[in-house]
Amino acid sequence: MRMNRRRLVAVVMVLGLVAAACGSGRSSSSDDGGGSTGTSAVSTGDSFGTLASPCGPAADGATNSATGDQGVTADSVTIGYGDDAGYQAAPGLDKEMSEAVKAMIKWCNDQGGINGRTVKGNYYDAAILNAATVMQEACTQVFMLVGQGWALDGGAEETRVNCKLPQVPGYTVSATVAHGPLTYVAVPNPVDYTPTGGTDLMAQQFPTQVKKAATVYADFAANVEVENKFVDTASKWGWEINPECRLSYPIAGVAQWAPYIQKLKDCGAEAVYFVGSPLPNFQNLLDASKQAEFSPVWYTDANFYTQDFANANTSGNADKVYMRMAFTPFEQASSNPATQTYVDLVKAEGGQPALLGAQATSSFLLWATAAKECGAGLTRQCVLDNLSKIDKWTGGGLHAETNPAKNLPPGCVMLLNTKGTTFVQAAPAEQGQFACNPEYVQKVGDIPAVTAAKLDADRKSTVYSGG
Numbered sequence: 001m002r003m004n005r006r007r008l009v010a011v012v013m014v015l016g017l018v019a020a021a022c023g024s025g026r027s028s029s030s031d032d033g034g035g036s037t038g039t040s041a042v043s044t045g046d047s048f049g050t051l052a053s054p055c056g057p058a059a060d061g062a063t064n065s066a067t068g069d070q071g072v073t074a075d076s077v078t079i080g081y082g083d084d085a086g087y088q089a090a091p092g093l094d095k096e097m098s099e100a101v102k103a104m105i106k107w108c109n110d111q112g113g114i115n116g117r118t119v120k121g122n123y124y125d126a127a128i129l130n131a132a133t134v135m136q137e138a139c140t141q142v143f144m145l146v147g148q149g150w151a152l153d154g155g156a157e158e159t160r161v162n163c164k165l166p167q168v169p170g171y172t173v174s175a176t177v178a179h180g181p182l183t184y185v186a187v188p189n190p191v192d193y194t195p196t197g198g199t200d201l202m203a204q205q206f207p208t209q210v211k212k213a214a215t216v217y218a219d220f221a222a223n224v225e226v227e228n229k230f231v232d233t234a235s236k237w238g239w240e241i242n243p244e245c246r247l248s249y250p251i252a253g254v255a256q257w258a259p260y261i262q263k264l265k266d267c268g269a270e271a272v273y274f275v276g277s278p279l280p281n282f283q284n285l286l287d288a289s290k291q292a293e294f295s296p297v298w299y300t301d302a303n304f305y306t307q308d309f310a311n312a313n314t315s316g317n318a319d320k321v322y323m324r325m326a327f328t329p330f331e332q333a334s335s336n337p338a339t340q341t342y343v344d345l346v347k348a349e350g351g352q353p354a355l356l357g358a359q360a361t362s363s364f365l366l367w368a369t370a371a372k373e374c375g376a377g378l379t380r381q382c383v384l385d386n387l388s389k390i391d392k393w394t395g396g397g398l399h400a401e402t403n404p405a406k407n408l409p410p411g412c413v414m415l416l417n418t419k420g421t422t423f424v425q426a427a428p429a430e431q432g433q434f435a436c437n438p439e440y441v442q443k444v445g446d447i448p449a450v451t452a453a454k455l456d457a458d459r460k461s462t463v464y465s466g467g
Helices: 005-014 095-110 131-139 154-163 197-205 221-237 258-266 278-291 307-311 330-335 337-348 355-372 380-387 448-453
Strands: 029-031 076-083 118-125 193-195 213-218 241-249 271-275 297-300 321-325 412-419 422-427 441-443
Touching: 076 095, 076 355, 095 118, 095 337, 095 355, 118 131, 131 154, 193 221, 197 221, 197 297, 197 321, 197 412, 197 422, 213 221, 213 258, 221 241, 221 271, 221 448, 241 258, 258 278, 278 297, 278 307, 330 337, 330 422, 337 355, 355 380
Parallel strands: 076 118, 213 241, 213 271, 271 297, 297 321
Antiparallel strands: 029 118, 193 441, 321 412, 412 422
16 A cells, blocks of 8 residues: 555654564665774763673684675674665665664674674665665565664564564564564564553652543554554553543644644643654644643653653643653663663764663663574574563663563663653652563553454464464
């Protein structure tokens, strides 16, 4: 099915951060992590935050050899990574992910690679519509995919499963990818479990308002799934959502938001959960809200943590907007070594820090940690076996603890609040700390997206694998 340009742009904006969430000549360009040298403080080291570096020379007396697996030689290992930067309607889309992987490749090679093997990277630009094409290329070229993010990843999943290409993606959008075979994610986004800590923190902050709650969400499958999961789990934390106050809007946006605001007012909504893009859709909704003298508290997801959104809040319309976060904000980098290292590494290579880049960084570290344990005998199966044992992961302190082995999201969270053109931590009160509770990782009921994923007993999707 084809989408017009405007609709595709909207899809891209909505899916820019996956945690919520979409032919270029630049695909498959070789990159061994070269570039500017940077400073010694960030180009070498024996740790990444609290994580002992997985990179370094071969162990004394060890001799690497080609193991027969694709992309592995005695001297190097070739991984694939990528984004949608070549999409002409949104040039540079998600390039911060590839910037992060390139920086991490250099950081790793500066220390000796993985057990002495130089890490090489093939870059794949899916440009939104070419995910299946670049996947066909990757299937014949690389050892594993690492840190990539393609907004329409579901369109390439059948190809990947058929060629048995393992991956540690930076993010996933489609449930079939999030639960795909041969897949481990540093910050999982499963369809059948969802992090609800932010929902609880909002209820603690605004116990009266959440009793009169509403949702506003884009009519795109990934956004519908997010809204469904929120509604299915919010009641545990005291939210009461009027079914008539669940409002969907066209993903490309609407010319007039006033009717939506009137509907929310008629429903008596005092807390509104919004799923979609911060700019321009949500900004326009906030403007219409102010004109109508409607002032609820707004709850959103981490894709709102972007400086562009904060910069647009010169009027203060977004001062009652709160978003959940599982990553340490960049504003707190000076007190969190892993975050500061990520920021320094990316800036040293001319890139810009971004939440998606931090996700890709965590995925690279997860892959490298598993690969290191294979020693001289680097094979896909060995890496997968090691990944299956990593049930506690923070990327060295980049984010709250996740469980990649079991494909479970973080059970810790903080709330950020937009104040003018800056972000501030609203909860917990102690800055830099997360609120943690095992019950924050909540199983989702039988919503349509869960059924469509066709999960087996191990919660792997059988849509393309046949079980």
